[in-house]
Amino acid sequence: MATNGEEQQTQAGRHQEVGHKSLLQSDALYQYILETSVYPREPEAMKELREVTAKHPWNIMTTSADEGQFLNLLLKLINAKNTMEIGVYTGYSLLATALALPDDGKILAMDVNRENFELGLPSIQKAGVAHKIDFREGPAMPVLDQLLEEGKHGTFDFIFVDADKDNYLNYHKRLIELVKVGGVIGYDNTLWNGSVVAPPDAPLRKYVRYYRDFVMELNKALAIDPRIEICQLPVGDGITICRRIS
Amino acid sequence: MATNGEEQQQQQTTQAGRHSEVGHKSLLQSDALYQYILETSVYPREPESMKELREVTAKHPWNLMTTSADEGQFLNLLLKLINAKNTMEIGVYTGYSLLATALALPEDGKILAMDINRENFELGLPSIQKAGVAHKIDFREGPALPVLDQLLEDGKHGTFDFVFVDADKDNYLNYHKRLIDLVKIGGVIGYDNTLWNGSVVAPPDAPLRKYVRYYRDFVMELNKALAVDPRIEICQLPVGDGITICRRIS
Numbered sequence: 076m077a078t079n080g081e082e083q084q085t086q087a088g089r090h091q092e093v094g095h096k097s098l099l100q101s102d103a104l105y106q107y108i109l110e111t112s113v114y115p116r117e118p119e120a121m122k123e124l125r126e127v128t129a130k131h132p133w134n135i136m137t138t139s140a141d142e143g144q145f146l147n148l149l150l151k152l153i154n155a156k157n158t159m160e161i162g163v164y165t166g167y168s169l170l171a172t173a174l175a176l177p178d179d180g181k182i183l184a185m186d187v188n189r190e191n192f193e194l195g196l197p198s199i200q201k202a203g204v205a206h207k208i209d210f211r212e213g214p215a216m217p218v219l220d221q222l223l224e225e226g227k228h229g230t231f232d233f234i235f236v237d238a239d240k241d242n243y244l245n246y247h248k249r250l251i252e253l254v255k256v257g258g259v260i261g262y263d264n265t266l267w268n269g270s271v272v273a274p275p276d277a278p279l280r281k282y283v284r285y286y287r288d289f290v291m292e293l294n295k296a297l298a299i300d301p302r303i304e305i306c307q308l309p310v311g312d313g314i315t316i317c318r319r320i321s
Numbered sequence: 322m323a324t325n326g327e328e329q330q331q332q333q334t335t336q337a338g339r340h341s342e343v344g345h346k347s348l349l350q351s352d353a354l355y356q357y358i359l360e361t362s363v364y365p366r367e368p369e370s371m372k373e374l375r376e377v378t379a380k381h382p383w384n385l386m387t388t389s390a391d392e393g394q395f396l397n398l399l400l401k402l403i404n405a406k407n408t409m410e411i412g413v414y415t416g417y418s419l420l421a422t423a424l425a426l427p428e429d430g431k432i433l434a435m436d437i438n439r440e441n442f443e444l445g446l447p448s449i450q451k452a453g454v455a456h457k458i459d460f461r462e463g464p465a466l467p468v469l470d471q472l473l474e475d476g477k478h479g480t481f482d483f484v485f486v487d488a489d490k491d492n493y494l495n496y497h498k499r500l501i502d503l504v505k506i507g508g509v510i511g512y513d514n515t516l517w518n519g520s521v522v523a524p525p526d527a528p529l530r531k532y533v534r535y536y537r538d539f540v541m542e543l544n545k546a547l548a549v550d551p552r553i554e555i556c557q558l559p560v561g562d563g564i565t566i567c568r569r570i571s
Contacts, residue, residue, distance in 0.1 A: 085547035097347055099559055103522040109542050112565070141557075148556045148568060152509065153402050202392065255348070272353040294361050305396045307362035307391075309349055309559050318398060 077311045097139075098266055098309045105141075113140045121170055128144035128165040131194065136164045138237065138263070142311035143171035146235065146261070149316070150175035155232040160184045160248060161215045162238030162263075167248040167267035170260070172235065173204035182208050185215040186238075189255030196294040216242070229230060240286040243293045251302055254319050265294055266313025331391065347389075348424035348516055348559045355391075363390045370452035371420055374445045378415045381444065386414045388513070392420035392561035396511070399566070400425035405466065405482040410434045411465045411496060416445030416459060422485065423454035431459050432458050435465040437486075466492070473506040479505040490536040493543045499513030501552055510553070514557075515544055516563025 091216070096133045098106035117125075117140060128137045138146075146168055156177060162167050163186035172182055186192055189212040199205045211218055215238065236246055244263060250260050267290040270281050270283050279287070294315070303317040347355035363408055367375075367390060368453045388396075400408070406427060407462040413419050413436035420569070422432055436442055439462040449455045461468055465488065481504045486496055493512060500510050517540040520533050529537070547555050 077541070079541065098350055098354065099351060100519050101522065104348065104519050104559075107522045108557050110557065112548050112555055115548050145556050146560065148554055148566065149402075151554070152399075152568060186329055194547050231390050266354065268357070269350050270349065270355050272357045278430065298365050305362055305366065306395050306400070308356070308395065309354075316398065318402060 077243060090250075097141075097311075098160050098269055100101065108141055113144050115210065118174060118202070120174070120198045121167065123201070124167055124170055125166065127194055127198065130164065130169060131191070133164070133191070138164075138168035138171070139311045142263075142314065143167055145308075145310050145314070147171040149176045149259070149261075150233060153232065156180045157231055158182045158233040158235070159231050159250075159253070160232070161236045162186060163210070164188075164195075165191050165319045166199055168235060168237060169208065170195065170199050170204070172201065172233075173199060173207045174218075176204075176207055178207075180192070180207050181230060183211070183218075185209055185211045185213070185218055187212070187214060192264050200265070216245065218248075219246065219253065221296075222253055223249060228252050229258075231255060231258060232272035233259045235261045235263065240293070243289065244296055247293075247300075251300075251319065256319050256321065260317045260319070262293065262297070262317070263298045264312040265290060265307060265315040266309060268312060333535040347561075348519055348563060356471040358391060363394050366394065367537075368424060368452070370448045371417065371424070373451070374415065374420055374448035375418055377444055379416060379450065380397050381439075381441070382417065383414070388414075388418035388421070389561045392513075392564065393417055395558075395560050395564070397425045399509070399511075402481065405509075406430045407481055408432045409481050409485070409500075409503070410482070411486045412436060413442050414438075414487075415441050415458070416423070416449055418485060418487060420445065420449050420452065420454070421459065423457045424451060424452060424455055426454075429532040430457050433461070433468075434458055435461045435463070435468055437462065442530065449458075466495060468501075468563065469503065470498065472503055473499060478502050479508075481505060482508050484508075484510045486511065487514070490517075490539045490543070493539065494546055497543075497546070497550075501550075503522060506569050506571065510567045512543065512547070512565045512567070515540060515557060515565040516556055516559060520564060 084144050100104045110155055123295060128134050158172060160169055160182055171186055192210055192243055195220060234250050234254050254260050268283060268285055270287050271291055275281060297315055302321050305315055305317050307315045330414045371393060378384050398420060408422060410419055410432060413434050419434055442460055451567055484500050484504050504510050517537055518533060520529055520537050521541055523529060547565055547567060552571050555565055555567050557565045
């Protein structure tokens with residue numbers, strides 16, 4: 076386990092190292108999981124995309140490798156075929172998803188920034204799964220509203236939301252209708268670097284403090300939403316898995 | 322986040338062998354974070370029967386063996402997501418994960434549950450009966466290996482949707498040899514305690530309880546073996562004391 080000095084450093088705002096943001100008791104434990112169970116199994120294409128992303132200045136936004144592995148396995152377990160992703164960045168979770176779907180699987184992927192996606196696209200193409208992806212540049216809300224107008228209720232098996240935390244509840248209002256009954260919505264970053272339990276005087280980065288309230292509000296709302304069953308997993312920065320039941 | 326002094330003290334306490342408090346064994350950065358998950362997302366959703374079983378178990382001297390509430394919730398959801406119907410559990414104790422499983426299966430779902438100790442199971446059985454799901458459970462007292470060997474002799478290969486192993490760590494690989502044939506292709510085996518209180522990364526001089534140190538080697542060996550087993554895809558989740566979910570692919 077890490078020395079006290081290391082622990083203090085990690086607590087002071089972890090959203091700064093790719094592959095080292097974890098909610099676990101020590102970075103050593105997190106590395107153990109990565110090195111024992113994740114990296115040996117990571118597809119080459121995903122490793123490549125991860126390394127490309129590591130060089131990018133906003134790399135704190137990326138999905139971590141343990142999360143990618145979890146999503147990939149979950150999608151196979153639920154036999155997902157038609158999925159959606161809100162928030163793509165360079166595409167690590169998108170690639171994890173595309174690799175899990177059958178050959179005629181489809182992913183509607185939205186992000187306000189196409190440039191970042193284009194950094195990861197070569198790896199996705201090399202993996203032979205780019206054809207499953209329908210990428211839309213721009214905000215997601217209008218797309219969701221349009222889908223509902225077109226009557227696409229209950230047509231998605233799985234939806235992954237890894238985007239602007241102050242809009243999660245607005246997304247949820249729409250996604251709860253778009254995902255099928257028995258389908259899954261995954262909300263990312265719901266433990267927000269552990270800051271959900273930070274005392275009022277804790278030193279937090281501005282954006283961490285700003286979005287924290289939204290994250291905590293989301294968690295409360297999901298906990299009492301009778302249309303879903305939930306499970307809040309300490310994978311990555313915290314993913315809440317929601318299964319629609321009505 | 323807690324002050325540095327508190328964190329240091331907490332870290333020291335947590336490092337000295339956490340298998341000591343029911344509901345507080347977690348692999349997370351702080352007990353506060355773990356409590357947050359429990360209080361925000363787990364307890365409000367916990368079925369009454371599971372809460373009752375948990376409280377009965379808390380009074381038992383060996384309660385550190387119990388499945389935690391976050392783990393129970395995860396198993397319950399996983400089983401629903403994979404539409405499990407025919408399952409197995411090795412290691413029952415008072416039956417918390419067994420109840421979580423029984424509640425997730427359809428009315429005609431079945432669980433073959435094995436434990437060397439029926440007395441502990443009988444502590445939880447009233448809660449299971451009250452929940453109306455006891456009929457799904459076939460409890461066998463005794464070691465599991467002979468039962469598994471018999472199942473294979475009876476030709477029950479590939480007949481289980483889900484198997485949960487929460488038992489003697491020095492036998493996990495022996496169970497695995499058999500379970501890999503008993504679970505169906507596309508089915509799931511879950512191995513519990515694979516992060517073993519975080520001791521998998523403890524330095525050689527760390528103060529560990531005797532049984533923690535003893536079983537640690539077996540746990541680490543299991544983790545390595547699962548990682549290279551080509552017949553499964555895995556995911557090692559830091560839920561509870563660490564569950565490794567294995568999906569059989571061949």
